[in-house]
Amino acid sequence: MDPLLDFTDHSIIVTGAASGFGALLAEMLDQRGASLVLGDLNQEGLERTAAKLKSSAITLVGDVADEEYAQSLVKAALENYGKLDIAVNNAGIAPPQLKSLAELDIDVLEQQLNVNTRGVALGMKYQLGAMAAKQSGAILNVSSMAGVSGAPLIGSYAAAKHAVIGLTKTAAVEFGKANLRINAICPFFAATPMVDNPVLNPTDNLEDVNQRLAAGSPMKRIGTVEEMVNVMLMIISPHNTFMSGQAINVDGAMSAW
Numbered sequence: 001m002d003p004l005l006d007f008t009d010h011s012i013i014v015t016g017a018a019s020g021f022g023a024l025l026a027e028m029l030d031q032r033g034a035s036l037v038l039g040d041l042n043q044e045g046l047e048r049t050a051a052k053l054k055s056s057a058i059t060l061v062g063d064v065a066d067e068e069y070a071q072s073l074v075k076a077a078l079e080n081y082g083k084l085d086i087a088v089n090n091a092g093i094a095p096p097q098l099k100s101l102a103e104l105d106i107d108v109l110e111q112q113l114n115v116n117t118r119g120v121a122l123g124m125k126y127q128l129g130a131m132a133a134k135q136s137g138a139i140l141n142v143s144s145m146a147g148v149s150g151a152p153l154i155g156s157y158a159a160a161k162h163a164v165i166g167l168t169k170t171a172a173v174e175f176g177k178a179n180l181r182i183n184a185i186c187p188f189f190a191a192t193p194m195v196d197n198p199v200l201n202p203t204d205n206l207e208d209v210n211q212r213l214a215a216g217s218p219m220k221r222i223g224t225v226e227e228m229v230n231v232m233l234m235i236i237s238p239h240n241t242f243m244s245g246q247a248i249n250v251d252g253a254m255s256a257w
C-alpha cells in the first residue's frame with residue numbers, strides 16, 4: 001500500500017456513501033485500512049456499498065440536514081472506534097431544474113440550502129468538537145465548480161455550494177490552533193447518478209451529456225468518479241498535514257480560462 005495513502009486504524013465518516021463519489025471513496029478507504037462510519041438517506045444503496053467492503057463498516061441511514069442524525073454519525077465513530085480522525089461531508093442533491101435567477105423558485109433554493117449547506121454545517125458542528133478534543137483531525141467538504149464561479153441556470157445549487165466554501169474556510173481559521181485541517185473539493189462534472197439524471201441528461205445519453213457539459217472545457221471531457229475520489233484521498237491523507245482552508249478545483253483546467 002502507498003504509505004501516503006495508508007488510513008490504517010483511522011476512524012472516518014463518509015456521508016452520501018450509497019452512490020457516486022461517496023460509494024467509491026468508502027471502498028478505497030476500506031482497502032486502505034480505514035474504520036468507517038457510512039451515512040446516507042438511501043438504505044439499499046448504503047447496504048450495497050457496505051457489501052463490497054472487506055471490513056465491516058457502521059452504516060447509519062438518515063438525513064444530513066437532521067441535527068440528531070448529524071450528531072449520531074459522530075457518536076457512532078466515538079463509541080465504536082474511540083475517536084474520529086476524518087470526516088467527508090459529501091452527501092448532496094442535484095439541482096432539480098434548469099432556470100435562470102429571474103425565474104427563481106424559492107422552494108428550490110431552500111431545498112438546496114437545506115441539504116447542500118445545512119447538511120455540511122451540521123456535520124461539521126459535531127465533527128469539529130470531537131476532533132478538537134483530541135487536537136487532531138481533517139474534514140473534507142464536497143463543494144463544486146458551481147461553488148467558485150457563477151453557474152447559469154443552477155443558481156440555487158451555486159449559492160448552496162458557495163456557502164460550503166465559506167463554512168470550510170471559517171472552520172479552518174477557527175480550528176487551526178486545535179490542529180484541525182478543513183478543506184473543500186470543487187469538482188467539475190463527473191458521471192455519477194447525480195449527473196446522469198433527466199435534468200442534466202434529458203436525452204438519456206451519457207456520451208451526449210459528456211459532450212455538452214464538456215464543450216467549454218479545456219480537456220473537452222467531464223471527469224471520472226475515480227479522478228475525483230483520488231484527489232479526495234490525497235486531500236485527507238494523514239501525510240497532508242499543512243494544507244487547510246483551501247477549495248481545490250478538480251476540473252481539467254476549466255477554472256484556468
Ligand SMILES: NC(=O)c1ccc[n+]([C@@H]2O[C@H](COP(=O)([O-])OP(=O)(O)OC[C@H]3O[C@@H](n4cnc5c(N)ncnc54)[C@H](O)[C@@H]3O)[C@@H](O)[C@H]2O)c1
Binds near residue numbers: 018041064090186
Ligand atoms: N457528480 C458531479 O458532477 C458533481 C460535481 C460537483 C460536485 N458534486 C457533489 O459531489 C457530492 C456527491 O455527489 P455524487 O455526484 O456522488 O452524487 P450521487 O447522487 O451519486 O450521490 C449523492 C449521495 O448523497 C445522498 N444524499 C442526498 N441527500 C442526502 C441527505 N439529505 N442526507 C443523506 N444523504 C443524502 C444520496 O442518497 C446519494 O447516495 C455532492 O455533494 C455533489 O453536489 C458532484
